[in-house]
Amino acid sequence: MLSTTLVLQLLLAISGVTLAAPKPAEYHMFPRVMVRPAHLEVLKIRASTAVNPAAVTETTCLDSFKKIVFHDENVAELSICGGIAGSITKCGGAPASTTGTSGSAQFVLNPVDTGATINISKGRWEQCVRAARAVCPTGSIKATCAGGASTGDVTFTLDNP
Ligand SMILES: *[C@@H]1O[C@H](CO)[C@@H](O)[C@H](O)[C@H]1NC(C)=O
Secondary structure (H helix, E strand, O other): OOOOOHHHHHHHHHHHHHHOOOOOHHOOOOOOOOOHHHHHHHHHHHHHHHOOHHHEEEEEEEEEEEEEEEEHHHHHHHOHHHHHOOOOOOOOOOOOOEEEEOOOOOEEEEOOOOOOOEOOOOOHHHHHHHHHHHHOOEEEEEEEEEEEOOOOOEEEEOOOO
């Protein structure tokens, strides 16, 4: 019987292998002194394994065969609300809706309540996407984040642009 610790070690080992095998274009970045902060933040998103299922109230797997490149997804995730990378801790500007796009990935966010505006915190947003991805590991998604607006919840879709 596998112990929980062993399973965790295996999962960490698998994610370690993934991180240690970057795409050729990224590989050449590591010997350089300058690494873009947004790139480090993308790696942080990927390395995080904690899933809070309560962060998402409803998740629908739309098309599990849609090709959404993981790196694009991570960059698009930080591109909502005009960009929430670096020291930015929440969606600013109280938009009525917002998108985050990079390559093969596009997030579209809308408040559930009519007239509400989006002010989701970065932590809440990352938890919501992670929880939705735990339900639908591949392809396009429609899900509802708990909270994240001036009133009520925020729905999002992740699909090709
Ligand atoms: C979003 O707005 C609501 C209502 O004004 C407020 O209670 C909540 O703290 C805000 N959230 C963030 C992350 O600023």
